[in-house]
Amino acid sequence: MIEEALDLASSKTDGAEVVFVQRRSTSADYEDDKLKRVDVAQTSQLRVRVIVGGKIGTAHTTDTAQAKAVVARAIELAEFGSDAHFAFPGPSDRTDVKTYDPAVEQTPKEELVAAGGEMVDLVKAYNGEIKVFAGAGWAVEDWRLANSSGLDVADRSSSFGIGVGGVLVRNTDMLFVYLNRDWRRRETEPRTLADRAIQQFRLAERTAPLTSKTMPVILSPRGSYVLLLSLLIGVNGKNVLKGDSPLAGRLGDKVAADCFTLVDDGTIDYAPASGPWDGEGVPRRRTPIIERGILRSFIYDLETAGKAGAHTTGNGPGCEASNVVIPPGDRSLEDMIRDTKEGLLVEHVLGLGQSNIMNGDFSVNISLGYKIENGEIVGRVKNAMLAGNVYDALPRVAALGSEPEWAHSSYVPPILIDGLSVIAKG
Amino acid sequence: MRERMERALRRTGADYAEIRIEHAERTSLSFRGRELDEVSYSSSVGGVARALVKGGWGIVTFNEIGDLRASVKEAVACARLVGRDRSELAEVPRIDHVIPPPRMQRDFRGVALGEKKRVLQGYNDLLLGADPKIHTTHATYADRYRKVSFANSEGTYFEEVRPDVTVSLTAVARDGNLVQRGHEGMGRAAGFEAALGLEAKAQMAGQRAAHLLAAPPVRGGTYTVILDPKLGGVFAHEAFGHLSEADGVYENEKLRDLMVLGKRFGPDLLNIVDDGSLPGGRGTHLLDDEGVHTRKTYLIKEGILVGRLHSRETAAKMGEGVTGNARAVAWNFPPIVRMTNTYIEPGNLSFDDLVRDVDLGLYACDMLGGQTMMEMFTFSAACGYMIRDGKVSELVRDIVLTGNVFETLRNIDGVANDLTWADGGGGCGKGGQQPLPVGLGSPHLRIRGVVVGGQQ
Secondary structure (H helix, E strand, C coil): CHHHHHHHHHHHCCEEEEEEEEEEEEEEEEECCEEEEEEEEEEEEEEEEEEECCEEEEEEECCHHHHHHHHHHHHHHHCCCCECCCCCCCCCCCCCCCCCCHHHHCCCHHHHHHHHHHHHHHHHHHCCCCEEEEEEEEEEEEEEEEECCCCEEEEEEEEEEEEEEEEEEECCEEEEEEEEEEECCCCCCHHHHHHHHHHHHHHCCCECCCCCEEEEEEECCCCCHHHHHHHHHHCEHHHHHCCCCCCCCCCCCECCCCCCCEEEECCCCCCCCCCCECCCCCECCEEEEEECCEECCCECCHHHHHHHCCCCCCCCCCCCCCCEECCCCCECHHHHHHCCCEEEEEEEEECCCCCCCCCCEEEEEEEEEEEEECCEEEEECCCEEEEEEHHHHHHHEEEEECCCEEECCEEECCEEEEEEEEEECC | CHHHHHHHCCCCCCCEEEEEEEEEEEEEEEEECCEEEEEEEEEEEEEEEEEEECCEEEEEEECCCCCHHHHHHHHHHHHHHHCCCCCCCCCCCCCEEECCCCCCCCCHHHCCHHHHHHHHHHHHHHHHHCCCCEEEEEEEEEEEEEEEEEEECCCCEEEEEEEEEEEEEEEEEEECCEEEEEEEEEEECCCHHHHCCCHHHHHHHHHHHHHHHHCCECCCEEEEEEECHHHHHHHHHHHHHHHHEHHHCCCCHHHHHHCCCCCECCCCCCCEEEECCCCCCCCCCCECCCCCECCEEEEEECCEECCCECCHHHHHHHCCCCCCCEECCCCCCCCEECCCEEEECCCCECHHHHHHCCCEEEEEEEEEEEEEECCEEEEEEEEEEEEECCEEEEEEECEEEEEEHHHHHHCEEEEECCCEECCCCCCEEECCEEEECCEEEECCEEEEEEEEECCC
């Protein structure tokens, strides 16, 4: 089917690319302490991208019987498409990275049910009043890309995910905790994840009073998204090319504290966003974006790099980061807390992305955050907001923790920022 | 197809089973700045088989409409792993209905791509030309034609066509490092005609982006806030509506206690409604994705919690009536409890009445987005004006409102008589299913003591 679609497309265009993805998945989900559903899915998608008369057309379908019609539609769309600034890449060497663990798809449904059940039982054993939700699931994806420049590559990848969380209601106060882990190999123990969720509930047992002021804030690996969301939009080559990013034209400038380095790395074995190729058949790689505070590179796909006079960084299509790595510092989280007289540890925020994120602004509700007083966590903060600007905050990163953790596809340590504006109600 | 679906649902061994199959087509175009950024077309065919055994669900999703019987069998096998209890589904009348397609003055599937591009480019030019400080734009057009076929083991069968057309217009203005956005949008269950005549919106978005460059950020603090109808609609939907979805409540005793019917949630002047049968609403369907008729449901009446939104399962388990709120966003998802068109009913006051006795407050307009986590909410206004001595005063930017929904509802002390629907073209997200077309409506609302985030 791929061959047929590519032959047809190649014969009528200046260049063509066909991608075929098949995905199989199984999952078990618990809600409100109970097993609610088991899901099985088998899906496929055919994507066609063509260049005709220097213009791009794309079309996709889940109906593989429609391969010819979709090629015709992509060609038709190219007439109205945007100008192409790239050619489809030819054969290249595969990036050596592990993406498939056969044990993942050998996991029977019963084991997924049991993994979720174990996590529910552990959290319920800590506090029976918590309404627990949990889930476990796996997916396997077969991906193949062929183009008119002779590239024909395929990859099989797996992912195994577990998640656990809960809601604790007291009067009109609702505490919400959720942790999950996705990895291409079956590795994470349900017990480990449940223990970490319990630890967060424990820390939140008490609430701590707060007054509005500027104070040091430690972003946990999950909380670091406050910085990363804007920053990743800012280094996206498309936003740079358009001049929308505040980082446009600033390569070589100091944009963050000396201790701060950030790398886009699609080559880490079994990491969620790793792969031998990106979605355009370009080998994935490791690209330092910020090195010791200096802006070194933006993130590119073929088309954007072509327009910008740069090279693709293997992040196509769309110039999205793969795995984001911030190398750790040398202070443990305990030390960072111990050295804080008055501050916050932020685990989870709400409303990120609603401010002017392109500008780097954030003004978020702290949905899970802990008050630190005289070197100790004294309780959870309620009705509090964190406000600031990412590009103001990055130069004020005072320390990085020594224990990085995976949060979605980021591998980052706790980040201490000197002085962020914290607003308390009243 | 009907026959195949019905045959696959015979003698399954499950307490209940259903198949939903969808055919969909989508075309989208977008401009960024002067350039056409993307043109895309997609078609999809796929379905979901769902089975209920002893209270447990098995769900099988597929693209290949091959052996439907095998898909149902697998769903039953999954359900057997889950069920330990007994199945409960509210009884509903059997439906046999091929619903005539909604009227589209111009079916967008027959409109040439060149014309779609020309219309969007017209808006994009207006965004770009609104002010010299406009730096770039993001303008998108999308249409989706979705045909749903549904059959269940109780003999219900229906087909429904659901068109949706959206236009989203964003202008980005820049002055040095300061970047501001203006956004207007349109989303309707209609034909191509709905995408025409949006020139005024494009100009408004462009001008707002430019004006915001000169506006100071709002000073963080606690204010009396007047929400405009767009923001009021988001508030009703995000902060309160999601808590009215029974799937989050029915097995959670604490939440059940909190959301107990008959409890006072706000002042007498507050009425909140969800109505999936409202003619012309973006979230309107004759039937939900379980084959239940949509209807008007009061959630809050005269300040008292009087209703909530149900699927057949949650209605049975809570001993309440069905409401027709089980909806799926696309072929690859089972239905879950969702809102349709949610709005706050108008009151008696004029906008001027609301503003008159506010000494220092904020008039917050339009939305960039909203999000809730249980009782906490945050939503961002696209822009706002300070209210000083009873008068709407200077423009301010970067307004993020946050708080506890229960306190905030109690603090509503004025509802205007100007109910307006915000057809912004966005959509609702829940359980990974987005963007689901929903309608949002509200009159101007005045709320005391709202926390407004901002740098101090």
